[in-house]
Amino acid sequence: MGEDTPSAVELQGLRRDRGERTVLQDVSLRLEEGRTLVVFGPNGAGKTTLLRVLATLLRPHAGTVRVLGRELPGEGWAVRGRIGFLGHEPLLYRDLSGRENLRYHARLHGVGRERVEELLDRVQMVARADDPVRTLSRGMVQRLAVCRAVLHKPELLLLDEPFSNLDPAAARLVEPLVGRAAPATRVVTSHDPAGGLEQADEALGLRAGAVQLQGDASRIDAAEVGALYA
Numbered sequence: 740m741g742e743d744t745p746s747a748v749e750l751q752g753l754r755r756d757r758g759e760r761t762v763l764q765d766v767s768l769r770l771e772e773g774r775t776l777v778v779f780g781p782n783g784a785g786k787t788t789l790l791r792v793l794a795t796l797l798r799p800h801a802g803t804v805r806v807l808g809r810e811l812p813g814e815g816w817a818v819r820g821r822i823g824f825l826g827h828e829p830l831l832y833r834d835l836s837g838r839e840n841l842r843y844h845a846r847l848h849g850v851g852r853e854r855v856e857e858l859l860d861r862v863q864m865v866a867r868a869d870d871p872v873r874t875l876s877r878g879m880v881q882r883l884a885v886c887r888a889v890l891h892k893p894e895l896l897l898l899d900e901p902f903s904n905l906d907p908a909a910a911r912l913v914e915p916l917v918g919r920a921a922p923a924t925r926v927v928t929s930h931d932p933a934g935g936l937e938q939a940d941e942a943l944g945l946r947a948g949a950v951q952l953q954g955d956a957s958r959i960d961a962a963e964v965g966a967l968y969a
Contacts, residue, residue, distance in 0.1 A: 744771040745808070747895055747924035748793060752802035755788055755948075762788045763948045766802070770941060772894075775925040777939035777956065779932065779964050784945040786928040787826070790897045793926060794824040807895060820848060823893035825901050825917065829884035833873040837864055837883045840872065841890060848891035858886040862912050877904040885913045889921070898927045932964035 748770040755763040763785045770776045778786045791797040793806055795815035804811040807818045824830075831840045841855040859865050862882040872880060881904040888896065901917045902910045914920070919938055929935030936942060936956050944952030944967045951967055952959065 746770065746805070747772045747774075747807060748776070748926065749805040750802065753789075753792065753799050753804055754801035755785075755792055755797060756800050757788075761948055763792070763945075766943075766945075766950055768941075768943060768953065770924065770926065772924050774940040775919065775927060775938060776941045776943060777935040778926065778928045778943045778945065779930070779935060779952070779967055780945035781968050783947070784967070785948040786945060787899055788948075789945070790824070790826070790899055790926060790928065793895075794822055794897050795819055796824075818895075820891065821894045823888040823891070823896045823923070825884055825888040825897070826899045827903075829872075829880050830887060831872050831880065831883055834871055836869045836871055837875070837879075837886075838868040840883065841886055844887050844890055850891050854890060855886075858890065858916075861916065862886060862909075878906060878909050881905055882909060882913060885916055889916045892922075894923055896921060896923045896925045896927075898925060900928055900930070930968075932961040936961055936964065 746769050751767050753763055753766040754761060778789060780786050788797065792799055792804060795811055798812045807821055809817045838855065842852060845852060845855050859868050862885065864879065864882055867875060867879060896917060898917055927938060936959060939956035942952065942954065942956040942959050944964060946967055952963060
């Protein structure tokens, strides 16, 4: 891989503000298609903001942002259907069942119902698929949120701590969908230095919105990542 490999994400001098506070400042990177970037940093470092900018949910205030070959925000319409976003909120209607939620999103993406049933089976949610989301445990809701994010087989997965709220057995169920084996480029946030580096091709460390650490994950030590949280 190298400069001839197409980029899934390109950032140059990205800045994002919240009121008078700068949440991201001068973030630049290039992530090739098919690779995984893991973003580390303490709470408030700007990790979630970065994902939301890439997901077209927030506009950059300065710099250049290109996702899947399109410049944001102007061409966001052209990439939204090619992105899978999993944030801290599951983006599921609480009074609808898991199956109803996934069928709704399937219609939005022009996906058949067989894909919904395939995913419910893969995360072992068939038995509870017709229960309202509000009656389910946080782990079950997270499994459904993973299904929603991958329903349309996106080219780019933006994953904010995707294994949160999951016990080890449930994490193993969703791993093929959002882990290293997922057939997509991934940008993943993590608070786990060692585990996150194992998932990563590239690493980015943020603190107070500024880049503190960046490069090939195989050349970065977990202790260097851990220092971000000190």
